Amino acid sequence: MRRAAFVIGIVGLIAVAPLAAVPAYDFPEARPFSGTVWRNPYEGWWSGFQKVNLHAHSRAWGGLTAGASSAEELASTYARWGFNALAISNYFEVTRIAEPPLPMVRAYEHGLNFTKSHRLVLGTDDVVPFDFPFSSRSARQWVIDAIGRPGALVGLNHPSLRQGHACADTEALTGYQLFEVHNAYATSAFEWDCALSAGRLVWAMGNDDSHSTREEGIGIAWNMVGTQALDEASILSALGQGRSYVVRGERGQMDAALLGLTVEPSGAMRLELSQPAARVEWLTDGGAVRQVDVDVDRSTFTPHPHDHYVRVVVRTPRTELVLNPVVRSGSWTAPVASIDWPLTLGSWAAWLLCAMSVAWLGRPRKHLRLVEPMQRAA
Ligand SMILES: [Zn+2]
Structure with a gap:
């Protein structure tokens, strides 16, 4: 289950990774043509x-x-x-x-x-x-x-x-x-x-x-x-x-x-x-x-x-x-x-945090093995 979530997370990240790398733009507001x-x-x-x-x-x-x-x-x-x-x-x-x-x-x-x-x-x-x-x-x-x-x-x-x-x-x-x-x-x-x-x-x-x-x-x-x-x-x-x-x-x-x-x-x-x-x-x-x-x-x-x-x-x-x-x-x-640099750096930091969280959730762990009843009986 944990492994499936990890794989889905990685695939999702690869799909949106290019988008995450895009800088955030500051678009000038609508300003009609002007002049005499x-x-x-x-x-x-x-x-x-x-x-x-x-x-x-x-x-x-x-x-x-x-x-x-x-x-x-x-x-x-x-x-x-x-x-x-x-x-x-x-x-x-x-x-x-x-x-x-x-x-x-x-x-x-x-x-x-x-x-x-x-x-x-x-x-x-x-x-x-x-x-x-x-x-x-x-x-x-x-x-x-x-x-x-x-x-x-x-x-x-x-x-x-x-x-x-x-x-x-x-x-x-x-x-x-x-x-x-x-x-x-x-x-x-x-x-x-x-x-x-x-x-x-x-x-x-x-x-x-x-x-x-x-x-x-x-x-x-x-x-x-x-x-x-x-x-x-x-x-x-x-x-x-x-x-x-x-x-x-x-x-x-x-x-x-x-x-x-x-x-x-x-x-x-x-x-x-x-x-x-x-x-x-x-x-x-x-x-x-x-x-x-x-x-x-x-x-x-x-x-x-x-x-x-x-x-x-x-x-x-x-x-x-x-x-x-x-x-x-x-x-x-x-x-x-x-490019809006403060916003861009902020969003890059957020993406990095997201990627690190996925990596942390999918990290290899030592599993605690329950003692089987049969073994217990023996
Ligand atoms: Zn076309």
Whole structure:
């Protein structure tokens, strides 16, 4: 009995040991964007957008990860469907193609855990091959900090899927740049508004998360990236500045495109589309819809003094466009989560005490043997 308890204790400790080693983070409290000027990621950009998918899986790891097509087949399919660039994002592996049929962005998906807390890492060959099977918010922050590289971008993939990064996480976490608002399996606009409302400036992504070249899985969601050059550095630079928008389309087609979004010094905002849209929605803090215009290709909006960010959603019968936010700026600085050392040392001491208690309970002992009745009789 004692031995069984000891074994269970040891197995339990091994399972949570990685989590016990994670430092405790101090997350800066939610602080909305502030300032008298508006920061517009589309300012001055009239040079068009490129169609890019950043999340796709090819066959990898001997077929374990559900990618059904080769990287070459996948890239050829995206080129044929009119995409201008592609990232193949296999788990913990940067996949390369000898002669790619379209410009490629280096990428891998990071995440091996029970909560589907997955991240996309773009623009590096440096794969971090470690994750926590069970996760805490501090562990998620530790991973984000560990996978980031200079010049690379980190995004949260499908945050709402199995609540891998729930609202309480996204309003706390810092240190990443991109947020997958749409993919084939999840829509995470609610979690994105949690991040934005808390003053976390992260830009929207839309991706297929395709696992084969099957038509049903291609052209579901993608990014229109404001760059003329299609090299990796130019694509990442535009994404990192928020000069992109998300399309949720149908078989790779879109009915209306963004021509521009301008902000006047007074704060008045003006949207211009290539085609009239059934609905243009202006949203502010918490994703609250503040204005709806119907059947328009031009729309203007004047924010309220209490609005800290403004974002636009455009809907047509076959398409949804999700624009990046225009945020207040001037007195706002990017929040950074940092390690809380007193709490960390305290929790490490508690874990050590716990481990020592288990070891003490399972220590080998001399057993007192009762004298058997037969022996007594003899
Ligand atoms: Zn994933």
